[in-house]
Amino acid sequence: MTIPLSDLEKIAALTLEHYNQRADDFRDGTRDHDVSQNIAALLRHIQGTPPFAILDVGCGPGRDLRTFSKLGHTAIGVEGAARFVEMARADSGCEVWQQDFLQLDFPDSRFDGIFANAALFHIPSQELPRVLRQFHATLKPGGVLFSSNPRGGNEEGWNRGRYGAYHDLDAWRGFMADAGFAELEHYYRPEGLPRDQQPWLASVWRKQDR
Template identity: 75%
Template sequence: MKLQQHELDSIAALTLQHYNQRAEDFREGTRDHDVSQNIAALLRHIQGQPPYRILDFGCGPGRDLKTFRALGHTAIGLDGCPRFVEMARADSGCEVWLQNFLELELPAAHFDGIFANAVLFHVPSQELPQVLRQLHASLKPGGVLFSSNPRGENQEGWHGERYGAYHDLASWHAQLSATGFVELEHYYRPAGLPREQQPWLASVWRKI
């Protein structure tokens, strides 16, 4: 059933409220998460000479912005949670945009890479094509998108106070391919565990 605009507004508002009210706890709980595998997956596929212009889409408190900046790249953050934006600006020293994922305003052909780590699953499935088109348009020709999401069997709905859509590989591949991306690689995380203990699906895509 198609979600109405008031339902989409509620999904965004309540999910962002959840993060805004728990921003400090979230920062402490994720500060030491090792996503170096994901950062490396994005960077190794970007063509041309660094430094690169990177959009950290759903940057949260700014942990990965700091990493990209330390590596010498120009990193810009984007998040819909006001507290996260404040934290990310203060902690990383990077430019950070406050934008709702369902109301994006992105520059065209601006970024070499987009890092969407643990974020796109919050976009309702019916809105995902539009969001992906906007990300696609904001990449330079041949630019690279990295995404990592908790995988599932294409179910979606509320999980506590957060809304999520949990795609399997086939569904995710169909969505990205239809938008004009070609897959470069995918893998499951955490590394080195049996598949049933790898809840995260990571994938890397090139704009064509």
């Protein structure tokens, strides 16, 4: 079933409002989350000489923008929630673009890497191919995309005020391959736990010529 534009706009607006209303609590609750494994997974696959140009998709309050900057890279955030945009600009000192998944506007061949940590699962499945093609276009040749999403059985819908799509590995591989990406690695998080206690699927992909 195709989701009409009016419903897509509602999905985007209500999900972003959920975060806007809880922005301070979200920042406080995630400030100390350790995503160093994910950042390292992106950076080790980028070819060339640093510093790298990194696009942090769904950058939230700016925690990871600060990390990339401290590592010497040029990081730009993209975020739909207005409160997060304000926080990220203030806390990281980085450039942050306010855009949601319905109105992404990226320059061509700008970035060495895209970091999409806990962000892409909010995109309805029917819109995901378009968004991934936009990511493909904004990466430099051979650029790298990292994603981490809560995994599931390919169901989607509303979950506690937010819209989410919960893909398994095979489905995610299909979306990425169709968009022109080749898999570099994948793993489940948190580290060191049984698989049924690892709700996050992380994966790294290289842009292929199309």
